[in-house]
Amino acid sequence: MTVPIEAAYILARESFGKLGVDTDAAMTHLDQVPISMHCWQGDDVRGFENPSGQLTGGIQVSGSYPGRARDGDELRADLELAMALIPGPKRLNLHAIYLESAKPVERDAILPEHFQGWVDWAKEKTIGLDFNPSCFSHALSKDNLTLSHPDAAIRRFWIDHCKASRKISAHFGRSLGTPSVMNIWVPDGSKDLPVDRYAPRQRLRESLDEIIAEPLPSEFHKDAVEGKLFGIGAESYTVGSNEFYLAYATSRKVLLCLDAGHFHPTEVVSDKLSSVLAFVDEVLLHVSRPVRWDSDHIVLLDDETQAIANELVRGDVLGRVHIGLDYFDASINRIAAWVIGTRNMRKALLRAMLEPPRLAEAERNGDLSSRLAFMEEQKSAPWAAVWDFYCESREKPVGGAWLDRVRSYEKDVLSNR
Numbered sequence: 001m002t003v004p005i006e007a008a009y010i011l012a013r014e015s016f017g018k019l020g021v022d023t024d025a026a027m028t029h030l031d032q033v034p035i036s037m038h039c040w041q042g043d044d045v046r047g048f049e050n051p052s053g054q055l056t057g058g059i060q061v062s063g064s065y066p067g068r069a070r071d072g073d074e075l076r077a078d079l080e081l082a083m084a085l086i087p088g089p090k091r092l093n094l095h096a097i098y099l100e101s102a103k104p105v106e107r108d109a110i111l112p113e114h115f116q117g118w119v120d121w122a123k124e125k126t127i128g129l130d131f132n133p134s135c136f137s138h139a140l141s142k143d144n145l146t147l148s149h150p151d152a153a154i155r156r157f158w159i160d161h162c163k164a165s166r167k168i169s170a171h172f173g174r175s176l177g178t179p180s181v182m183n184i185w186v187p188d189g190s191k192d193l194p195v196d197r198y199a200p201r202q203r204l205r206e207s208l209d210e211i212i213a214e215p216l217p218s219e220f221h222k223d224a225v226e227g228k229l230f231g232i233g234a235e236s237y238t239v240g241s242n243e244f245y246l247a248y249a250t251s252r253k254v255l256l257c258l259d260a261g262h263f264h265p266t267e268v269v270s271d272k273l274s275s276v277l278a279f280v281d282e283v284l285l286h287v288s289r290p291v292r293w294d295s296d297h298i299v300l301l302d303d304e305t306q307a308i309a310n311e312l313v314r315g316d317v318l319g320r321v322h323i324g325l326d327y328f329d330a331s332i333n334r335i336a337a338w339v340i341g342t343r344n345m346r347k348a349l350l351r352a353m354l355e356p357p358r359l360a361e362a363e364r365n366g367d368l369s370s371r372l373a374f375m376e377e378q379k380s381a382p383w384a385a386v387w388d389f390y391c392e393s394r395e396k397p398v399g400g401a402w403l404d405r406v407r408s409y410e411k412d413v414l415s416n417r
Ligand code: RNT
Pocket: 040, 045, 059, 132, 185, 226, 228, 259, 286, 294, 326
């Protein structure tokens, strides 16, 4: 143990202790909270089905930093490095387009065996897997319509893809002993003003009902649905709006996925959690950073990330909220992007766990001056000393030391791709 880190920690422990915060207990608590890392940061959401194809569905990756992963082995190697640089438990969130198969497989015919490489790897790493059907970047999604398409044959294709995906998700859960959260997001919407806003939503509801009709054990698989405000090319109407899915999740008893970039710019997910959790048992988070729009920038330790973490800890809802990340940036080293965003999410959780009880007490007593004073004083509390010690004691790099590892991997591995 490096002496200054431990020495700083001992001082921090004492000063938090005086405020009634047990820093050791906070770190142990933090060790119980997994963060599901999204595989798609590693290759710009291309997947292995048709990596040279265009990313569609109204989402967009910008940048052309060299060294993106081109197959499962490269993506797993990159993830291993990223995971080695991030303290605390991790999961991996896969999309259906990350299947591994010698010959082409249509999306409505994907099987657990096409993901066995991922399952074996996850078993070896003792991490859980989560899953997503991929209803974009495909010839049958080119109208920006999938589960709500007016053509029954096209709807059938996507319904069958989602059903096949549920089987894979349940296989993940069964093989790894931890439920896989499977999130359904579809890009359905229209660029210009539709005349009929009703029929596509009725069709989406019917398609989803068919998809989730077969009950699957919740110890292996959980269904989630993700709404959004708009996408590129779907500016005027999104079939799966937030109201649609909030009502769907509540009535069908499935999880609601809240993506931080999927609301009007002055709305925040942190304020929505307590409302949604009053009616929905479990939530999936897509922690992201919308910059002016749903831009999927790398997660920072900014006010909203902190506010989300505060809500999870203050509300004692970590057992009901699955934390996933959703961003894609190809303008910087992709492994660095994973490490920065995931470490930030965990830092925010640690800071939330270090919140002194005097804040809540002041509020309970109606002492709003103290509440604001303590809230602001808390920002300069020595939480960074606890974070450094957390990293060091969990044998992960402290401070920016992780970047040296990424740089040498870039030189030895990424630059040869
Ligand atoms: C799109 C949604 C969705 C995707 C990923 C790739 O707006 O946020 O979650 O980003 O599934």
